[in-house]
Amino acid sequence: MKMRWPAVILAVFHLWCLSAGVYSSPDGRQVSCRTLPGESCEVPAWKENAEYLVLHFFAEEAGMLELNLNSGGGAFHERFPYSPGEQFKILPLRNFRRTGTPSWEKLKAVGMTPAEGKKILMIGSFFAVDQRIPFPGLLLVSRVNEITPVGTAYPLYGIVSSDVYPKQLLREKDALQRHLNTLTGIALPQKENAEHSFNMILLGKEAALKQNALSGKELEKQGFNGFTIAVKCSNLVIAGESIQGTAYGVYRFLETQGMKFFAPGVHSAVGKTNLLNVVRAADRPFFNGKRAPGRWCVYGDESGFALADPRNAGIDAVFPGDRTQWIDHTSAFLVPKKYYYDEHPEFYCLRADGTRMPKDTQDVRVMLCQSNPDGIRAAAERALRWIRKNPQHLLYVIQQGDDSERCVCEGCEAKRKLGWNETDLFLNWVNGIAERVGREFPRKYLLSYAYISTQPAPEHLKPAANVHLLYAPWPNRLSAPNGFRDFDAPENIVAGSQLADWLEVSDPEQLGIYDYPAGNSLTHRGMALRLKWLARRNMRGSIWYCGTNRIFASMFTYVQARLCWNPLLDTRALESEFIEGYYGNAAETVKKIVASVYDRLDSDPLNNGRVPSEAFFTESFVKTLIADFAAARKLSPERVRRELLHDEYGILENGLHACSKNPASAAGAAIWKRYLEIATANPHTDWRKICDSLWTLAKIRCEVEKNGKMPSLIAEMIRNPQQAIREHRQTVFVEKRPNGVRISPYAFEGGMAPVFYHWKCPGRLAVAVRGTMTEQYRMKAVFPLELLAPSELVFEGQSCDKLFVPPVPIRITINGKTVFEGGNGCRKHGWTLRRIRIPEGVLRPGDNTLVFENLAKSDSRVSHWFMIAGAEIRRVEE
Structure with missing residues (x-):
């Protein structure tokens, strides 16, 4: 929307002044005005049924304004504060004090007095029947209500943002500008430096600090992931201590304007308006470290920002490893074999058979000695170099390799003889690094895991104050095999007991979980229950999901990210609002599908593992599920039809596992038929994987055609699955x-x-x-x-x-x-x-x-x- 300021202003406003004074707005327009005090004002024209008097002016400094309007039989009086910058003041006529018997229709003179020593540039005034302001640009409005006696509207002329965004997140640098354009039809210019001190959107830490709109302490109070939204000196301020916190502030502000996101590019319907509501808020997530993954628009934890990636540390000319290590097992990065193994083999695990861990061990499996002081010092020096080079992050993983070997050198064995368990030894290593890091970087956190041999709480040590400890309820260890329940479930008693022990020795704000809801798992609500379980115990550390759920993946991301921000939210209400906002006309059908799966899982005690029981997949359930998915795809927006097909495929795959002992049952055959129909319709299907599944889950040998095309047996199974399974299933081994x-x-x-x-x-x-x-x-x-x-x-x-x-x-x-x-x-x-x-x-x-x-x-x-x-x-x- 282009702004033709002078013509619009003159046409719309009944000006008080047309003297030689000129106000130069931030967008470059020149508007006639009158300087007060010192010049007299004309009376605005009365408007029938008016309820408000609106003043439009600019002030260099904050102050109090005395307003007196003389009438035939008396006068109206009002006194109110104002801020620096250009603004509209909306004054309810009912709030004016009266002397005598004045009449709004018979005003004769106006007196306006700023605070002593203050000046304002009066641009115009008018009477209004409501609080709408005829202004062609963007207005930030605080309306009159029972609590706010005087309304204010600030014109906004641009966005100032000088924070640095990494390459993979550059799309978020202009996110506010893009979304405001969608919401209002107005494209605000965005600059790195403020040419004007007032009437701008100050976006991010740097802009807020440069304009003294917020202090460093105010930003630090909300933490790395928190934000503050404020109005200071006619500026809208949205800032966090990090760009991630700022981004959450952006999307919270947009939500308050009616633009709520359910996924990237998917938000609630908005109508064009040039009015933005004033928002004053400061917030931060309940879990203060890493949280459920997802884009910032749904309050997810964008990968690669809060958490530093050692593989991209940039402290070596050539990365000193084999690249097998992941982001979450950093021992080989902290003590690279390339640098230390030949001269200091004692830094590495001495195995039970008396041999040292081989030099050719994959980086992801490297296990270090946890008692050697020189080895700990070497790891700490690398950690410090890593943080110095990458100070923009909050969390840095300090963790042994993904292996269960333990060092049996004299130093480690001596500590075991003192009654130390494996967790004590691990914390000896982690705390040794944390102590050195904390001296230089007291507001950075090291992330470590209670994993496999270190799941039990320590007997003698505690995690250092700058360590976030994630308990890993690994389903393969059976500390928490029931993915559908929290840690109070009888099946999860080991995890529940161990977490209770950790709470005895640790600050709950340091504790979190590293959980496993990945793949075609149906543990979506189970993860929600676990977040609430942690919240009830004030465990506010990090939440790390090893992968994400692929069934209703966008809903999983939305619900988990929102609950990580506020675990008091209702899970089913979040599901419902997501489905309504994401699936369009198919929403009710998708709700039916979700209920048919997750409500039954919640209520059926047989389904207490990671895959539902065979009894879950009845013939009627399977047929209804397939029909409902077909109906949902017809009703849904084009963008989600492929997702729904993927969701159906994933649920059916659960059914194949559940029915693997009886694949020729009516339910099993129906599942195989539809599963193979979906695979057949996909031109990218890898038939080798389908043949592997047929053998693994139905014990049917199926050979892939040489040309990579669909094996002939697949067509036979689609035509008559029960007969084909009975004929081809191998039962004798x-x-x-x-x-x-x-x-x-x-x-x-x-x-x-x-x-x-x-x-x-x-x-x-x-x-x-x-x-x-x-x-x-x-x-x-x-x-x-x-x-x-x-x-x-x-x-x-x-x-x-x-x-x-x-x-x-x-x-x-x-x-x-x-x-x-x-x-x-x-x-x-x-x-x-x-x-x-x-x-x-x-x-x-x-x-x-x-x-x-x-x-x-x-x-x-x-x-x-x-x-x-x-x-x-x-x-x-x-």
Whole structure:
């Protein structure tokens, strides 16, 4: 919208003054005005049914204005404060004091007196029937109401922003300018430096500080992620201590103007208006560190800003690693093997077998000695260089590699003998770095994890004050296997107990969680419950999600980000407002789908894991789900139709896992049919992955065509899934051999799912059993025998790869009779061939049952396992 100022002003306003005085506005227009005090004013023309008198003026300084309007039988009086800058004052006629019997229609003279020594430039005045101001530009308005006796409207002429934005976030530098243009139709110019002191939008820390609109202490009070929105000296100020905080302030301001975002580019409908409401607010998120990922427009934690990435630290001419390390395992970055290994091998983990961690260990697996003072000092020096080079961040990860090895050097063992647990040792290392960092950077935080061996709370040490400690309720460790519930759920008692222990030794503001809602998990509400669980205990540290949920991903991001800001919000209300704002005409149908999935998960005690039970996927549920998704796609905006197809695909994939034991059931067949229909319609489908899924989840062999096209079996399964599954499903995994039978890993039930295992050993298809505190401590296979003869059990086995874990004891039974019990006798990092003679009378004609049991008392799925690459029953020649 172009502003033709002089013509508009003269046409609209009944001017009090047309003398030689001139007001030069920030947009360059020249407007006649009268300087007060010193010049007389003419009376504005009365307007029928007027309720307000509006004054338009400019002031260099703040002050109080005395206004006296003389009438035939008396006078009207008003006194009110004003700010520096150009402004409109909206004065309700009912609020004027009266002397005598004055009449608004018979005004004769006007007297206006600024505070002593102050001057104002009077531009114009008029009577109005309401608070609308006929002005062609953008106005920031504070309206008259029961609390505000005098209204104010400030013209806004531009945006001043001099904060520096990294390359990946440059799109946010002009976000306010773009969104205000959408909201108002007015494109405010944006500059890095303010040419005028008044009537601007001061955006960001630098602009606010340069104009003395906010102090550094005011910004620091709200923290790295917080913001302040204020009106100072006719300027609108939106600023945070960081550009991330400023961005949240921008979107909070836009929300108050009726422009609420549900995803990037998706916001509530807005009507063009040049009026912006005054907002005064200061806010910050409940969790004060890293939070749920997402764009700033939904209060998500933009990746790569609050959290520093060591891979982009820029402190080495050539990055000194193999790039396998992630953003969250930094040991190899802090003590690079390239710099230290040859001269200081003692900085690295001494393994239980007496060997030092090899130099060729992948960076992501590097484990450091946690007691060597020189090694800790080296890590701290690198951490300081990292922060000095990248001071714009809040959090820097200080964490060992993604491995369970532990150092058994003299220093570490001496501390264990003092009663230190693995967490104490870990904190000895972390705190040693934190102490040095804190001296130079007291407002930066180091991020570390209570992960695997460090999940239990420490016995002797506490995290340093500048350490954020994230508890990792890793589902594979079974500290919190129930992703649909919080940590009070009976299944999650280990995590709940360990978190309670951490609260005993730590400031709750330092504690948070590192959780796992990724992929096609349906744990969306479960994560919400966990955030509220933390909030009830005032645990305000960081929230880190290892990946994000791919089913209703935009809703997941919106709800989780909002709850991380304010966990008191209602989860279902957030779901509802998102669906209504995001899916358009399909909103009610999508609500039905969400309810049919998540409400049933909430109420069904059988669905207490990461994948719903088979009973969840009834035939009627599956058919209704498919029909509802089809209806939703027809009604929805084009931009979300592909998302809805992806959501349907993900839920169906959950169904394939749930029905994997009975894929030919009515529900299972319906799921496979629709799943394959979606895959067929996608020109980018990787048929190798589909064939892998058919084998893994239905035990159907399907070969990919040489030209990469859809295998013919897929069409057969779509036409008649039940018949095709029954015909092609492999159910026998015992192979008859001349001297006995071969039992495939696929024949075993109860242990972990068969995998191709090749960690530091020749690859084998294998199956494993975990400790007795897991559900996978026992596995069995049924095999037939026709003839009885002296026989032996033959298998290749392997012990848990962790060197600090001794070989676990096992029990092997056949038909309920023990044929072996004791140490498993198998090596680590390789396969050991075992032969066990089967006593006479154990085997029988027909079906026999072979059982392997792990006798170790452990809840871990990371350690204390025992694995076999199948088994054989062989006849023994006498």
